[in-house]
Amino acid sequence: MKNFKLIGITLLTLIVFSSCSDDHSHDHGANEEELITTVVTTLTSGxxxxxxxxxxLDGNGPNPPVVTxxxxxxxxxxxxxxVTFLNESVSPAIDLTKEIKEEGEEHQLFFQAAPSIGSFTYTDTDAKGRPIGLAFTLRTAxxxxxxTITVVLKHEPNKxxxxxxxxxxxxAGGATDASVTYNVVLK
Incomplete structure (x- = not known):
């Protein structure tokens, strides 16, 4: 019983300290990392x-991501x-895609797939003419x-x-903000 109380107190302490962060949501000078809960990749042809x-939705919680x-x-x-990035842990959900585009010099998406799946070409760039990857083309084999196709968002890569x-x-270096792997079939 003592162990359960100790575990409970420890968990409560962790929750309180992790939720007591400064709110810089209105401080446009601060550039803290946003929570990305949802990645939507859309492919269109004809x-x-x-x-x-x-x-x-639970971030690094115990539940695995739900992937198409x-x-x-x-x-x-x-x-x-x-590619669209959302924070759906809050209501209404926050679309982070515009912020990533505006901070394009600090972000880049990377697409990984075997050549037998296809190849990717960037179709958007940052202010310095370097790729971002929110818009792209995929030419299937x-x-x-x-x-599989893996989509990785890097923060502050060496472009x-x-x-x-x-x-x-x-x-590239930098930090990985999001990484998603989708299963695909060419048929």
Missing amino acids: NQTITLTSKD PSVDLTPNTTYTGS ASPTTG SASGVAGGSMTN
Whole structure:
């Protein structure tokens, strides 16, 4: 019984201290990290629109993210893509995409997929002409296959490092703000 009380007090203390942070939501000079609970990746080609979603409403809590199950993509097709980032832990939800775009010099998305799935091209840039990745194209490969697409949002990557502007995370550095993996089928 003593152990349960000790655990309860410890948990209560952790909750109180973690919830007692300064609120800088109205301080535009502060650039603290926002909570990203939801990542929506949209792919469009002709009349086909595919929406891939990952929701992790409890953040680093015990529940795993809910990710769109496997989706079908058409081989040898160019999709126009976009990524949206939301904080749905509050009501109404906060769309963080505009902030990421405005702070484009401090953010870059990276898309990872095997060549057998396809290749990505950035179609948006920051004020210095370097890629952001909120808008992109995906050119799917010609042969039917299965695999994954991973979308990673980096904060303060080294955009001038070798390969980073072309979409390689190898030399990017920075902190990972969000990382989502979607299962896809080319058929």
